[in-house]
Amino acid sequence: MESIRQTHTPWQLLTPNKDALVNEFVGKSLDELRTPALVVDRAAFRDNCAKMHENAKDWGARFRAHLKTHKTVEGTRLQLVSDVDKTNAVIVSTLMEAWEVVRGGLVADGTVKDLLYGLPVGLNKIDDLSALNKEMCKYGGTVRIFVDNLEQIKFLEEYEKRQVKPKKWSTFIKIDGGQKRAGTSPKPESFKPFIKTVLGSPGIRTDLRHLKKAESYLTGEVRLVNDAATMALEILADLPEHPSHNQPFVLSVGSTPAAHSASARARVTSQLHGVLELHAGNYPMLDLQQLHTTLIDRPRISQRVLATVISYYPGRGKDGLDEAMCDAGAIAMSKDTGRIPGFGEVVGKSWRLGRISQEHGTLEQMLADPSTGRTDQTLRIGDIIQIVGQHACLIAAGHPWYYVVDSDVDGGADKVVDIWAAWKASSQLGLHCVMELNEYDVDATELLETYGSSSLNAVRALFLGEAGTGKSCLLHHFTHNAFKDHSQHTIGVEFSSRTVKLGEKRIKLQLWDTAGQERFRFVGLCCSEFHDQLTAGTRSVTRSYYRGAAGVILVYDITNRATFLNLSKWLADARTLASPHLVAVLVGNKSDRDEDREVEWSEASRWAAENGNHLSSSFFFDPLSCAGVHFLEASSLTGDNVEAPFLLAARSILLSIESGVLDPEKAGSGFRQFRQSERIPKEAIG
Structure with missing residues (x-):
């Protein structure tokens, strides 16, 4: 059978930070939440x-x-x-x-x-x-x-x-x-x-x-x-x-x-x-489709979407009944329908969500129905309403986290007691960055390169880690699609590059590989630990190397625990001398030698998570924040997962620009866009 290109789950990019969410929302009443919002009753x-x-x-x-x-x-x-x-x-x-x-x-x-x-x-x-x-x-x-x-x-x-x-x-x-x-x-x-x-x-x-x-x-x-x-x-x-x-x-x-x-x-x-x-799978939450089977009743439905009434239209509906508009549409409610009419029922009100657009919905007034407890026909602009939708699975898919209440706790039915951060982006936000071999640079160390009429984004990233971790071999495999035999320790700094495609965007990754010897890393450590002992010249060299980097790829050897224990110092150097918002990707190299492993996958994953928690307790948080640390394992020998860290770094840098974390116009941002036939010198984004 023809070889199938393998893909991998980008879990490092996508899960919200629960601690920041809990700090922001737990204890708040439901009417304090920004709508639309998905609420789950933990008791039900x-x-x-x-x-x-x-x-x-x-x-x-x-x-x-x-x-x-x-x-x-x-x-x-x-x-x-x-x-x-x-x-x-x-x-x-x-x-x-x-x-x-x-x-x-x-x-x-x-x-x-x-x-x-x-x-x-x-x-x-x-x-x-x-x-x-x-x-x-x-x-x-x-x-x-x-x-x-x-x-x-x-x-x-x-x-x-x-x-x-x-x-x-x-x-x-x-x-x-x-x-x-x-x-x-x-x-x-x-x-x-x-x-x-x-x-x-x-x-x-x-x-x-x-x-x-x-x-x-x-x-x-x-x-x-x-x-x-x-x-x-x-x-x-x-x-x-x-x-x-x-x-x-x-x-x-x-x-x-x-x-x-x-x-x-x-x-x-x-x-x-x-x-x-x-x-x-649907049974913990339930919805109108399940209600129609008559196998459950309304009190068992544990989920509903909070929405705000944003406008009102008297007599506009069928038979002269009123209509209104709310801020929950197809994204918040899904477009699924069922045997029960409409896209959702307003809890306790004789209203239903009758029509929807992407971000808003049209509420339709209904005749009072005592059998369902929906007898209140009143609705006012500014009201916060609760809507039970047709299909809980797709409704939940439209919300990055859920506000959890608990009707078994005194006062818990209307106050947030927990936040559940959902696992999202199964296929729709995958790493859409598979490359053909013809996208490789012909000469990965070329200092000047001319491109065609399409625009090109150039980004600069550091390659850091202890000596012997296989950084140079990993980089060589990425740029040349082959293992580097008889590799020697890097002396000083080496430069490599490769052009890749992320969707429709072409990215030239300019990669700086440092010597991993203690004598070289000491230069970086001295900047924070022995500042007064440094000469002006030494500080200048170190800062010049780190300055202008948009990302860093940290490499350790899974068979050598010492290389893992020193990661915190490498990351601290990079964030101090380059930027605190630096995109960071952690790579455990030599995954082909699992029998000699000294660093477990779970331990490295925890380290990445702990060193990525630089979010404030404010409402804002970005699960794709470049302040986080993304983690994976690879093998420079077999080529397994070799491309992933570089593509992950490139995509994270682009996302940090889109989210406003990184300003591409700022000097030293590590990012630059070239158009038409511009030539890109080695130091163009340094």
Whole structure:
């Protein structure tokens, strides 16, 4: 199979800082919040999680929690552990969610041990999934994947053949139940050849099989996956030299309506060829679509969107009823509709959100309805209203964090008691910066380069770290697409460059690689520790090197702990002598030598997070702030993840300009834009 370019999750860029949010908002009343805002009642959320555990028991089933709706650490803990039961199995819809489960400490503390990536596996995400699986295995966890096509099986087999330590993937086989979305056909003529290939594959673990029904709602779907399991067992028995199947299949069915229907149905009595597993994700929050199923009632809906009435139109609506405008539109509410008319209901008011544009919505006055408690027809400009929308999953996706209240706490129903920062930007904010080989500079050390008619952005970045960390090899692999054999320690400063593309923008990265020896780093340290002992000439050289840098790439060796322990000094030098707003990317080099590791991934990730918390306690915060430290691991030997730190630095610098943190017009900003046929000298942005 043709090689597939692998991509990686840019989790370093995207998660808000909870501490800053808590400091700003906890204790405030709801009418003090800027609208639109998503509010979650923790008490109702928690009760819904407990009820779902009861439903799973009614089915006699295991339960696997889907995290796609809320995408938060706090919500995950409530989903997995209740007064009724607990589970450690989850499903995620994106690899951003998966990585944040790990980074949020949910795997390290044993809350999550079994993680299923809930889409048919994308071939360009296998590297990322492998890294995720490796991290989870450190804590005894497991990553599982979905397959529904033979090409996926073939690619997994070929991928593992290229690995130093091949593994076998634990898989769910996804079956199409008739909705024609995901899943292989359950018809024997197509399913039997597929399952035979899966069961005989050397790239898939054979001690445990999972059969997953896509989009299931009724007990008939349980029978569907059970029939598939029957066929699988027959095929398994016929495979030559195949060990006996000692463990049962896991028959996984689910959706919030299916799981809720357990409370209205008797236990499945048919003989199952496996262990039944339920999964669901919408149920902690709920919405109007779920309300329409009649399986829940309004008090169980834990989420609503706060909005402000910004204008009023008497008699403009149908039958002479009034209309009004609010500041919640499609971004805040989504454009999903359902059997209940409109895009949302105003809580306690006989009004609904009838029409929406991107950032505002039109409220329609309705006749009073005592059966729903919505009898108040009054509305005034300036009122803060609460709207329950059609689809909680998409509503939550439009909000970077949620204001949490708790109706079980005295006075907690109308005051913020916590902030849940959501894991965002699964695919829409990925690193859209894949480059073709023809984008490489022909000569990476060229001092003058002429470009065509399109504009070019030039940025300057430092390359810092101890001697022997492989900085020069990492830089050489990035600029020349090859490992640098017989590399010697850098003496003084070396200059390299490469032009890359980020979307439609061309970026010339001007990279300054320093000697990592203590004698050179001492020059930087002296500036802060022994200032009076420095000669004017020495200070001038040091400042000249750091001045004008927009970013810094810090490199340490994962097999040499001493190189990691000195990072704080390197970062302090860069921020003191260049800029406190410097974009910083931390790279753990030599990831190919995991067996010699002295610095754990989780420890370096914590260091990056701790050294990135330079945000004030004010309302403003920017999750893409260049004051943060982004972290990843790479291998200059194999080329694994080599491009990522440079692209991450370039994109973060551009984002800091767009957000106003970096002023590109200011001298020494480390950024300059060239147009038409301008020639870019080496020192152009120094």
